[in-house]
Amino acid sequence: MSKKKPEMTIGGTIQVDYEWSVGNAGERFFTEIKDHKRIMGARCRTCGRVMVPPRIFCEECFVDAIEWVEVEPKGTLVTFGDCYFSTDGKRLDEPWILGIVRLNGADGGLIHFIKEAKAEDLKIGMPMEIVFSDERKGHILDISHFRPVKESE
Amino acid sequence: MARKVAIVGVGMQKFEFCKVETIEEMVFDVARNALEDARLSKDDIDAVVTGSAVDAFCGIVNSDKVATDGAGGFLKPTMRNSTSGSSAVSTPILGYNHVASGMYDIVMVICYEKMSENASAQAVFNTVYDEAYVRPIGLNVPIQCGLEARAYLHRYGLTERQMAKVSVKNRGNAISNPYAQLPMKLTVDDVMASPYLSWPVKLLDTSPVTDGARAVILASEDVARELTDSPVWIRGTGRGADSVWFMGRANPDLGRLDYAYLAARQAYEMAGIKDPAVEIDYAEVYDPFTFKEMQHCEALGLCPEGGAGRMIDEGVSWKDGALPVNASGGLQGEGNPIGAGMSRLNWCYLQIQGKAGDCQVSKDVNTAVCNAWGGMYQYNAVMVIGRD
Numbered sequence: 001m002s003k004k005k006p007e008m009t010i011g012g013t014i015q016v017d018y019e020w021s022v023g024n025a026g027e028r029f030f031t032e033i034k035d036h037k038r039i040m041g042a043r044c045r046t047c048g049r050v051m052v053p054p055r056i057f058c059e060e061c062f063v064d065a066i067e068w069v070e071v072e073p074k075g076t077l078v079t080f081g082d083c084y085f086s087t088d089g090k091r092l093d094e095p096w097i098l099g100i101v102r103l104n105g106a107d108g109g110l111i112h113f114i115k116e117a118k119a120e121d122l123k124i125g126m127p128m129e130i131v132f133s134d135e136r137k138g139h140i141l142d143i144s145h146f147r148p149v150k151e152s153e
Numbered sequence: 154m155a156r157k158v159a160i161v162g163v164g165m166q167k168f169e170f171c172k173v174e175t176i177e178e179m180v181f182d183v184a185r186n187a188l189e190d191a192r193l194s195k196d197d198i199d200a201v202v203t204g205s206a207v208d209a210f211c212g213i214v215n216s217d218k219v220a221t222d223g224a225g226g227f228l229k230p231t232m233r234n235s236t237s238g239s240s241a242v243s244t245p246i247l248g249y250n251h252v253a254s255g256m257y258d259i260v261m262v263i264c265y266e267k268m269s270e271n272a273s274a275q276a277v278f279n280t281v282y283d284e285a286y287v288r289p290i291g292l293n294v295p296i297q298c299g300l301e302a303r304a305y306l307h308r309y310g311l312t313e314r315q316m317a318k319v320s321v322k323n324r325g326n327a328i329s330n331p332y333a334q335l336p337m338k339l340t341v342d343d344v345m346a347s348p349y350l351s352w353p354v355k356l357l358d359t360s361p362v363t364d365g366a367r368a369v370i371l372a373s374e375d376v377a378r379e380l381t382d383s384p385v386w387i388r389g390t391g392r393g394a395d396s397v398w399f400m401g402r403a404n405p406d407l408g409r410l411d412y413a414y415l416a417a418r419q420a421y422e423m424a425g426i427k428d429p430a431v432e433i434d435y436a437e438v439y440d441p442f443t444f445k446e447m448q449h450c451e452a453l454g455l456c457p458e459g460g461a462g463r464m465i466d467e468g469v470s471w472k473d474g475a476l477p478v479n480a481s482g483g484l485q486g487e488g489n490p491i492g493a494g495m496s497r498l499n500w501c502y503l504q505i506q507g508k509a510g511d512c513q514v515s516k517d518v519n520t521a522v523c524n525a526w527g528g529m530y531q532y533n534a535v536m537v538i539g540r541d
Contacts, residue, residue, distance in 0.1 A: 007173075020285065023285075053286050079300045081303065083351045095351075098290060098291075099300075111290060111400045112290055140287075
């Protein structure tokens with residue numbers, strides 16, 4: 001797409017740094033991962049749905065009555081995507097993989113890296129598990145990645 | 154009771170990468186073209202509605218301010234709309250509401266996007282994801298589409314070759330469109346041989362980065378009947394939203410667009426359409442990726458749910474088919490300046506008027522539908538237009 005550019009242009013940069021609050025629900029969620037390697041969901045006291053990522057309200061019932069419940073660090077693969085480009089646009093020889101895993105005990109899940117598997121080893125619906133990072137800071141990268149549950153287990 | 158609203162003119166311009174024109178200049182061009190088409194002047198316009206998706210593309214924060222003069226908004230009521238990509242149809246819906254409510258008789262609707270001036274459109278897209286749970290993982294547009302397309306093909310047993318046919322159809326149709334950025338004569342094998350971005354999505358399943366604008370002028374029934382003997386009415390509108398938390402939704406299956414089915418149902422109920430596959434003559438369907446055209450054809454009821462593969466295989470949606478889809482070339486062939494995807498509506502109008510030039514389909518077109526999609530797999534907006 002390298003067509004002619006306008007002859008006269010003015011260059012510029014918009015760069016602003018941010019510090020985003022993870023919110024009330026996020027503080028509990030990321031603290032539990034950091035301190036206890038526990039995945040917590042928010043159960044709606046009205047409909048019983050367990051939300052992961054957790055939130056302080058259920059968008060359907062529209063009440064803020066939630067209780068915290070622990071969910072399993074395992075679940076099923078909802079979908080996955082491989083990619084031959086890094087997120088900053090570089091072409092890669094080997095693809096990297098992201099997947100959405102719906103966690104057991106929750107009505108939701110997380111999106112994260114899939115490692116210890118190639119795309120051709122993966123199937124929608126297969127059991128997956130979370131691998132936690134050794135060093136944890138209260139961040140989504142306290143989870144290292146998902147991997148397929150080993151068959152012997 | 155809502156008043157009847159007609160489309161009385163449209164403004165077109167060529168979609169391109171790296172336009173010399175600024176947003177103000179692009180918008181002025183399409184606004185003037187629409188006024189000429191409607192045989193109106195700027196002073197006839199009662200209010201102006203503008204829409205675009207993502208200001209970070211053009212790098213002008215609150216970019217509606219630079220669209221106002223060119224849109225004819227000088228000393229008039231103006232309002233800007235944004236629902237990400239679905240702005241392409243939610244913006245004319247906002248214009249419709251301005252007239253249907255009785256507040257204004259003639260409204261100029263302008264959609265624009267200038268995407269070429271940033272160093273990387275992909276880098277801009279990377280900033281739309283949730284900062285706590287998603288962005289640190291590095292989700293990007295290729296994988297975002299791979300996640301959804303894989304779920305969709307899996308759910309309904311559809312194939313990459315069926316996706317490829319949509320690319321062949323739309324880029325081929327664009328050869329007849331003088332405003333198109335990316336007309337191409339392709340074969341299914343060409344598409345299949347293009348590099349993977351994220352399975353099953355390949356380079357030729359996508360749409361380009363584009364600069365461009367579109368205009369539509371809407372009028373109340375009294376005004377429309379003065380201007381023309383054969384008004385094209387907005388017969389139905391619908392919108393739907395799903396949760397931004399796509400990994401935690403009540404319906405976790407990204408393959409089925411509940412929010413798009415909802416938007417279509419609203420629009421068809423309002424239009425009194427019971428069997429869209431029979432009653433809709435023509436469709437311009439939001440196709441930033443090939444599989445999105447397929448999903449949207451299903452959600453719009455143009456084929457049975459899961460039936461979009463057969464629809465393209467059997468030639469139904471080709472230009473000479475029983476229910477042509479995107480004879481203009483769609484976003485894939487005409488170009489994809491996100492908000493200015495309102496072009497889908499402009500082409501429905503041109504087809505009904507018999508003014509679609511070389512893109513004109515051979516069958517009679519009295520009723521047409523268009524839609525647009527946006528957000529985090531999240532929004533759909535649908536509009537049905539037609540003659541009495």
